[in-house]
């Protein structure tokens with residue numbers, strides 16, 4: 001039976017509200033923390049500035065089919081989000097991965113098999129060499145505290161792009177690494193520190209796991225969409241979730257905490273803030289945040305990624321032996337495609353990652369034309385006759401813009417990384433950025449919500465049951 005997730009608890013008079021714990025953010029971290037605490041008999045209130053739950057998970061609709069505008073994939077090893085999905089009655093289906101992939105590079109189209117394209121003998125060798133070097137550096141990373149890794153200072157003193165230069169990566173290797181940074185951190189290799197890149201890769205099981213479909217991070221999609229998991233969880237939490245309510249100020253003293261919104265002050269014993277590091281700075285804190293946390297909020301700036309979806313009558317590329325998976329190495333705005341069609345019978349839907357910097361500034365008609373032209377390069381003239389098109393630019397979200405992840409520049413992780421999790425008095429931080437293992441994923445978000453809830457439960461002297 002489909003759960004009623006339309007009963008979103010939007011408006012509620014919060015004046016004179018007093019709870020044990022206020023949770024800022026109704027993404028996976030906030031909702032998971034709320035469910036855990038509520039299950040222990042702790043009174044909670046989740047507030048989100050947006051008019052929807054799910055945070056960086058957001059459902060769109062194209063050609064009558066629901067698609068993930070934000071977070072999409074779950075791996076076999078993402079047990080926390082998988083458990084949550086199952087409990088919420090959502091199911092997983094494998095990412096379509098049959099047939100050849102396509103590489104577009106230097107104006108040439110080439111079909112290939114496997115995760116990484118065969119870009120010519122010299123480049124294959126070079127890619128292998130760079131991967132070996134990266135894997136060597138990965139072994140030194142402490143995923144729980146990357147800033148304490150043995151070579152942290154050196155690794156954080158350089159950008160990933162500079163490191164590729166130092167290792168004389170060929171243009172093809174660079175182009176492929178550029179794709180990885182754009183899709184993971186919504187930025188180019190020069191914008192992100194090597195230590196930050198290594199931390200994220202190591203925390204999700206290595207480069208191969210990060211990039212692979214079968215046996216990797218992109219193995220499954222959630223049939224009902226990832227936001228639906230959050231909607232169902234929020235529906236169960238009922239009136240404890242309030243939307244359209246930005247938190248503006250949090251003040252605290254030895255007696256408790258006061259969370260100020262535009263219309264009310266909510267009194268609590270503790271607060272859990274799940275906003276991404278940059279978005280923590282939207283809130284004024286009394287007393288002020290320590291310098292390290294301030295530094296974190298100003299340096300861990302969100303990258304930006306945009307996603308377009310193009311629908312056709314049928315997934316016509318499948319009949320031509322193509323998987324719908326493509327890498328566009330040196331062209332913009334589209335740089336990756338995946339087949340997210342519900343079935344062979346149609347509609348055929350291509351999900352297209354686009355570079356925000358050269359995409360978001362155009363109007364919708366130009367954006368659509370640019371993407372479809374690139375799909376024609378990849379999949380031929382049939383791609384010129386779509387039946388529907390939608391897109392979502394994460395960098396232009398009205399509140400808490402950006403994603404998938406912060407693009408931390410050199411020196412930020414070593415100088416400010418500790419502040420990711422260091423509580424500020426009665427304020428505790430959660431959210432995927434605070435995770436060790438699985439940082440950046442929905443799985444990481446759920447885990448941080450559960451762990452932070454358990455810590456608060458301890459502080460409230462409530463015994464957590466079956467801690468994750």
Ligand SMILES: Cc1cc2nc3c(=O)[nH]c(=O)nc-3n(C[C@H](O)[C@H](O)[C@H](O)COP(=O)(O)OP(=O)(O)OC[C@H]3O[C@@H](n4cnc5c(N)ncnc54)[C@H](O)[C@@H]3O)c2cc1C
Nearest residue numbers: 025027028029049055056071072073247403431432441442
């Ligand atoms: C395009 C894209 C693709 C992605 N793909 C994947 C994927 O395939 N697999 C995967 O596992 N992950 C993916 N991710 C990452 C994943 O979405 C995040 O890791 C996860 O959703 C983060 O959850 P969270 O609860 O930590 O934070 P969020 O989902 O960001 O939730 C934080 C919430 O806090 C709210 N907030 C912030 N400040 C305030 C305030 N002052 N007052 C009130 N509310 C506030 C925000 O509105 C937001 O809703 C992707 C993300 C994006 C953007």
